[in-house]
Amino acid sequence: MAKYCGGDEEEWNLRWGLAYLHLEEVDRQDLLPKRGELPDRAALREAAADADVLLRAIEARQSEQRRLALLKSEPLLAKIDEDLPTATEKNGRNAAECWADLTDHLRRIVLLFSHDPIPTDNRGHADLAVILDRLSKLETRTGVREWHTLAVRIRAAYDLAQHTGWYSVDPGQNGFAAYGDEFAPIRAEAGRKASQLARASAYLDSKADLVPAAAINRDRYDPPRSAYLAGAIFLSLLGTAVTIVLICAGASTEAWVTWGYVAGVVVIPIVALFIVVGTLHARRE
Incomplete structure (x- = not known):
């Protein structure tokens, strides 16, 4: 045999x-x-x-x-999925800052299968290399081989991200290098794959508990959110300025009617939309 x-x-x-x-x-x-x-x-x-x-x-x-086991694990996994990495390009000084969304997502998943603590900084962020080592070991713990494959793929993409995306702001001798995020779609795909494997593994640690997401800097993490809020503030100030100008200039009834249509149909709805989008959960698309 x-x-x-x-x-x-x-x-x-x-x-x-x-x-x-x-x-x-x-x-x-x-x-x-x-x-x-x-x-x-x-x-x-x-x-x-x-x-x-x-x-x-x-x-x-x-x-x-x-x-x-799936019924028991699904509420926790569904809660983690609310913070899935987004495909929005991040604003960071280097690759590690831009990859904070995926790193934290994987950290929370790993801790569902093994409650052994993972070192973090004062803002709750962990080292991606440590997370990937723990992620790879889930293959032995859960019997799902794809965990190791996923860890290898993420590590290769992150190594590449550390060397690409750098560009010089000033081509002169006194210029300095800035980092441009190019791997947001890859992180989003990796996050979704990790969630799928977590459901395929099913059997969580006996003491599985959902740890809170790490603190994020909205301006650095998800620039469009701040841009929406800034746009809402700008349009509000602009509308206020136009109103003051019309009052000081003694505008005619026709001018007020025109401004009322513009404000009611264009300015106010756009400001409301910007405020809603800008205050949504920063980790969602």
């Missing part, structure tokens, strides 16, 4: 030895091969049928356990 089916010979011997002892205990010596004799074929077929029934019962039990 070890030769033709593969595997460790000692493991096969152990499995056969346990099966031999079990057959002796249940008084089924008719299934044990004797030297120079073949076992009873009818008895073997009967035993195979019994084994098939037993295997189906085990599979049904495993399926039920997995379903219960």
Whole structure:
């Protein structure tokens, strides 16, 4: 069996030895091969049928356990998915700052499967290298091989991100280098894949608990949010200035009606939209 089916010979011997002892205990010596004799074929077929029934019962039990594990884990995973990395380009001084969204997402997932603490800085952010090491080990803990593959892919993309995206703000001798984020879509895809694997793994740590997301700097993390708020403030100030000018200039009724239409149809709705979008959850698209 070890030769033709593969595997460790000692493991096969152990499995056969346990099966031999079990057959002796249940008084089924008719299934044990004797030297120079073949076992009873009818008895073997009967035993195979019994084994098939037993295997189906085990599979049904495993399926039920997995379903219960998924029901238990889904509320936690759904909560984490609210902070999935977005495909919006981030504003950071280097790759590590731009990859903070994915790093924190993976940290929270890892801690659902292993409650061993992960070192963080004073803002709650962890080192991506540490997270990827822990992520890779989930392959052994959960039996899902794709964890290691995902960790390798993320590490390769991050290594590339550390060397690309740099450009000189001033081409002169006194210019300094700035960093431009180019990997937001890759981080978003990796975050979604990690959530899928977490559901495929299903069985969380017995003490699984949802840790809060790390603090973020809205201006540096998600620039468009700040841009929306800035646009709302600018339009509000502009509308106020136009109103003051009309009052001071003694504008005609026609001018007030025109301004009223412009403010009611254009300015106010846009300001309201900018405020709503700018105050939404900073980690969502």
